[in-house]
Amino acid sequence: MTDETIRDVLTRRGLSRRAFLQVCASVTAALALSPAEAADMTKRLETAERPTVIYLSYQECTGCLESLTRSFSPGIASLIFNDISLAYNDTLQAAAGQAAETAKDTAMKNAWGKYVLVVDGSVPLAQNGAYCAVAGRSAVSDLKRAAGGAAAVVAVGTCAAFGGLPYAAPNPTGAVPVSEIVRDRPVINISGCPPIAEVITGVILYYTTFGVPALDHLHRPMNFYGNTIHDRCYRRPFYDRGMFAKTFDDEGARQGWCLFELGCKGPITHNACPTTKWNGGTSYPIESGHPCLGCSEPGFWDKGGFYKALSTPTGHWSRTGVVSGAVAAGVAAGLSTAAVARARQGRAQKKAASADSEPKNPTS
Amino acid sequence: MNGASVLDFARGPVFEIALAMLIFGIAWRLVGIFALRRPVDYSEPRAGTGWGSGLRMIVSRSWPRREFRERVLHWDIVSYIFHVGYAVAILGYVPHIMLIRNLTGLQWPGLPGGVIAFAAGLSAGALLALLGHRLTSPVLRRLSNFDDYFSWLLAFTPLVTGLMAYYGIGGNYQMVLGLHILAGDILFAWLPFGKIMHVILLAFSRGTTGAAYGRRGAPI
């Protein structure tokens, strides 16, 4: 581990302090820091050791890495991340086989105890972890070993944070999120399918300068996951006025009305999409006319359907089965209750009739 | 249990159980009542079959007769505020209409959130006033049993949790929304088994009484 700072790295590349200040402006803007915090961050970044990031992938689709490295126009933050701090990544490196394993070991050894471990993908536990193995070692044992030398673990993407798609019912591989395996290190969850690139890099740089950020109950940084999509949605006024698009091509959809009826999960989804946006700040899904899928929330895959309104039942059982079963049982119960009642009515009538026909004793 | 799982639980299995109980209960009570032996009326009908009188009474009993107005009209009005506000909130709010559409395929245009919140707020206020009246009126208090208070609570909880969800009170939106749907589920499930069944039986009980009186020639 060198004691190089981010500033040193830029200088070595012939870039001035101005380049460094550009980086700082980018990061503080992404993190929405107050002026005082931003000044503090700039000061700290000046002397902060450059972060060493080791990026490991397990049960994942590489979408998160795509988000990080192939953003529309590479932002400064991703440049920092890719060129300055990333010490190891399976997917991006040229090395393969034994050379790759050696590179990983070296990267870990050089920064043992100090590196930020980024994990992408869930970890399968079924069949002793045989569903995901790298170089003959199961994901679970690989993760445990790598986490041993990490200062902090950043779970990138909903798979790593909450299990994601591999975790979806019936979860054949016994997938679990990173936080189930790593219990003795701070775990920061950056959920999303995928997460926004600026959020990933922003959190890593924040960690380098200030340490673990304030987290919500799901261990997501409050800076980015403090509000719901619905809270910050520019279509919110239409929700409040009761103006909803009913289909994807009706007048409401064209006028940009609220997408709640088309299944938008914005009200229960915490993420920075409406403010940070995607593709270098171009837009976010709702701006493109599509309801929020809720991809940064646990179990978003199993919430009854992306296009089902949030207020409707998830359709747990067969509706016809429930309704016809209940009607049949209800009618049967009603008939038997009535039969009992009729029998009682009959007995009472008979008793009354026989009482009428019996000679009355005038004295009693 | 966190907010997300409460919400999933309420929208998932609990909703299905509640729906099953609602349908079962309504079928049970209606069939049970209709299959009863009718008392035979040997008297000669004074005015037709009574159908007209039955229908008339469903409407006429919706407002107190002149003799009682001074004593009960104001409470009737409070009760109407509760009922109308409740109906507006249930039938006018788009997320509720989505549920009805999901169940029945029927739908109609919704009302703005502010109108719904106002109606629900009025309804909740009226419901509180009615509880106060029930607790303070010596006659009503003696007439009330567990069913009345329990039904009151089940009617009140969805209103309060719904308003909380609408205004973002209570912090965790998912939890509040989950509890609101859960409260709605419980109301659904309990509806046929307690006094809230008047939602459905109201027309039948008034109609039957009206028909019987009508046959005997009583003014409806």
Next chain:
Amino acid sequence: MPLSRGVIPIRPVTAGAPAGGALADAILAEIASALHEYLDTRQNHVIDLTGMPLSREDRQRIDAYLGQGEVSMDIHALVHSHIEETAYAGVWRVRHYDMGGGVHSERIEIIDVPEIVRASSADMAHSARRIEALRAEEGA
């Protein structure tokens, strides 16, 4: 004809906070107090507009109020930055562009010269070394 115009009639809806220009007024007030603060204590101040939910009206009002000053500069370092003084001395607008040409950071700075413009001592020392190296090379 682009597909979007011909086949799917697209009528874009402009995003943005529905509020009027309330934020612009707040920002102006902040600038005024920051100028006093700077004169008294030499403490610079930065208002980051990037994450602010500014309406179009807000932006128009900010632009109209601040106007254009005497100085404008461009920095070509890691990315392109454009700096210009507003009609008010010591109130600067600093925009950093990303590689695609979009603005990724936009701020108003209250200071005599924006910090990013100054050549740092470290960079100047580095320059001195480079010139000496060049002279040594040419001399050899």
